[in-house]
Amino acid sequence: MVGVSLHEVAILLAALAIAGPLARWLGISEVLGYLVVGMLLGPNTIGWSFSDYKAKEILHFAEFGIVLLLFLIGLELRPKRLWAMRYAVFVLGTEQVLLTGAALAAIGLLVGFSWQTALFAGLALALSSTALALQVMEETGDLNTRHGRLGFSVLLFQDLAAIPLIAFAPLFATTAVAAAAATTVQMDIISVLKGLGLIAVIVVVGHFVLDYALRLVALTRVKEAMTAAGLLTVVGVTILMQLAGLSASLGAFIAGALLAESSYRHQLEADIQPFEGLLLGLFFTAIGMTIDVRLLLDEPVIILTLVAGLVAVKAVILYVLGRWQGLEPGPARRLGIALSQGGEFAFVLFTVGYASGALTSENTELLTIIVTLSMAATPILLKIDSLLSRRRKGPAPAYDTPPDNDGHVIIAGFGRFGQIVARILTAKRIPFTALDISAEQVEFVRRFGAQAFYGDASRAEILEAADAHRARAFVLAIDDVEASMRTAELVRSKYPDLPVFARARNRNHAHRLLDIGVTNLQRETFLSSLDIAKQLLKKLGMSEREAGRIIHTFRTHDERRLVEDYKLASDLDKLRERARSDVKTLEKLFEEDAAEEARLRELGQAEEAAR
Structure with missing residues (x-):
């Protein structure tokens, strides 16, 4: 940020440290908090901190945040999933x-x-x-929904x-610049074709080079590298x-998508997310x-009317399109509102439009x-x-008051x-109190006689x-990992002597539970997977004893490895090395078990012959 002093950097950091938490405390969007504090610091209100020039410099620098955002989104999208989205x-x-x-x-x-101006402005404003x-959708939990x-x-x-709109801006020129600008359109079309060729080069080179280059860096084991x-x-x-001349955020998205299958995806995400x-x-x-x-103060009615328009x-058109895609009214409405604003690319298009003669300075300021x-x-x-x-929907139902209990689960x-745990406790007449955050689930199980x-x-x-x-x-037994962790932390802090028996969704969840001292845990699919594997081995011709011995060996090894991996959870390189060597370790264990089984069988046969 050229021209921004250290004193001003400190003010910006203070604004960021205060605005987000304060907005969350007030129950409003963090984005709105940042917009308000920016308005207060800007040149058009109290104006004691940042001039218009510096505000634009900061905006230009901070646009790199959008680039990083699109890169992280690209990391989450596998190529197959991206291909599945092509219609939408x-x-x-x-x-x-x-x-x-x-x-x-x-x-x-x-x-x-x-x-010309109306069409150019309309297309620019169509971008969100x-x-x-x-x-905002991530804050509200909408991003993971269908809408x-x-x-x-x-x-x-x-x-x-945005790419062709920037290239073809001279076609919309209405001023004296139009004649000169129109002659550049052919060059702009060539630039677009070059840009598309560059995207193809990035895809090809990135696919074959990026992951290999990151592997070389990872071998140095220098985190900063x-x-x-x-x-x-x-x-x-x-x-x-x-x-x-293309969109930097589009390029970042492509780079992220290329690394979506990389084994370094999670490390990259963790490193870049704070920035x-x-x-x-x-x-x-x-x-x-x-x-x-x-x-705004000079023409409040006109400007607010145009903003509302x-x-x-945008909201109505997106609502209709959402309904056409099969969304219910509520989600379609959320889709319309979430994308109803103008976007950052509009600022770029307004600048290009003004330079090419498609917009006047008054139009640009208003838009x-x-x-x-x-x-x-x-x-x-x-x-x-x-x-x-x-x-x-009406007010949320009040939480139930469980009956007084003593010596219960x-x-x-x-x-x-x-429910499976509860059925066993019921059969053994052991008292328990079952809690669930879903009122619908509680009502559902009550209809079937469960308390x-x-x-x-x-x-x-x-x-x-x-x-x-x-x-x-x-x-x-909570399904949601984050809710499970919040509950576990509360129980461990307030009731340290209360034994906790936890359901873990996966190894990572198990490691997080171990972090806070929960050692009585079971991965939810682990035992059922072992049971089906045992049935499979028997179907393939193994005896009950041999299949049981193999499953026992694997279970003992995997449970020991879960604890050993926990000790190395912060060292991804060692975890990957252990994972690669795990197959050979298991093969060796199975061979030793088979040899021991053969020795015992021969010993038994010898004793039988001696009798």
């Missing part, structure tokens, strides 16, 4: 951009824009904010659509894409700095503040939608796992009401 990306994305662009262009004509939409995946597909297409290599990958692809979060916070703060409050048009305010409106509208949805989580209580076992008052201080044992 290209069909749904095309429909959204064209329909929204046409509708907004019609509004532009009504406002008084020429048809990738950074804001993904950040969240459709939203991501649309955003991905919009990033692709791995972090630098990850950032260099993103920066290098970004530079190449910018040289070709991504910090730069995104800085990006939204810089967006807040650019809000021209004076222009932009948000309404810029409309986009910025629409971005600020998104988290507010999603919050309102959540509140209204909860009100329509508490079962946290009453799904399939917890459970609605309550969140990760809350101290619920455990107190369940008489945890008088319980004999605590069964942790």
